[in-house]
Amino acid sequence: MASREKSAKTLRCPTCGALVRARDEDFPFCSDRCRKIDLGKWASGVYKISSPVVDPEVLEDLGGAGTGGGSREN
Numbered sequence: 239m240a241s242r243e244k245s246a247k248t249l250r251c252p253t254c255g256a257l258v259r260a261r262d263e264d265f266p267f268c269s270d271r272c273r274k275i276d277l278g279k280w281a282s283g284v285y286k287i288s289s290p291v292v293d294p295e296v297l298e299d300l301g302g303a304g305t306g307g308g309s310r311e312n
């Protein structure tokens with residue numbers, strides 16, 4: 239059971255998890271896009287992409303208003 243494919247060096251793209259071959263141009267990323275995405279993560283700090291981040295305080299405020307009333311319980 240000697241599989242040549244198994245000996246091929248492959249890694250998973252840190253960004254999307256796709257298999258990437260060592261000889262790939264964008265290794266260890268599957269594509270230039272994924273590489274840029276990963277670089278962007280580090281460049282902007284702690285994995286913060288321009289995505290809608292909800293402040294915990296806001297959630298707390300909303301939750302507090304709901305449970306504070308306590309009118310949902312029978």
Ligand SMILES: [Zn+2]
Binds near residue numbers: 251254255256267272
């Ligand atoms: Zn990828």
